[in-house]
Amino acid sequence: MGVQGSCHCGKVRIEVPERPEWVADCNCSLCRLLAWRVAYYPPDEVRISGETTAYVWGDRMIGIHHCPTCGCGTHWQTLGQDFGKMGINARLLDDFDESAIEVRKFDNAD
Numbered sequence: 709m710g711v712q713g714s715c716h717c718g719k720v721r722i723e724v725p726e727r728p729e730w731v732a733d734c735n736c737s738l739c740r741l742l743a744w745r746v747a748y749y750p751p752d753e754v755r756i757s758g759e760t761t762a763y764v765w766g767d768r769m770i771g772i773h774h775c776p777t778c779g780c781g782t783h784w785q786t787l788g789q790d791f792g793k794m795g796i797n798a799r800l801l802d803d804f805d806e807s808a809i810e811v812r813k814f815d816n817a818d
């Protein structure tokens with residue numbers, strides 16, 4: 709049994725194998741606006757159901773997905789190139805408590 713999560717309206721559901729030990733708080737121009745807390749998993753260990761819409765930012769080669777109904781950011785995934793990981797917005801995971809785990813500041817401001 710993994711850890712479940714969903715967006716606000718419940719149309720997008722996420723399942724990951726275990727709770728993250730830490731999450732990333734990134735200050736790049738996009739994450740700063742979205743306020744995601746990102747947990748990383750190998751793509752084949754993550755199950756996502758429901759339709760999402762992807763925003764592809766410049767040439768960064770990643771699609772940033774959100775629920776088209778409620779707008780919650782759900783995950784990001786690489787396009788083409790395989791990083792061996794994908795990012796889940798840990799805020800969506802059931803009982804996510806950022807005060808209970810390590811939040812690593814990522815400095816990608818430029």
Ligand SMILES: [Zn+2]
Nearest residue numbers: 715717775778
């Ligand atoms: Zn939703």
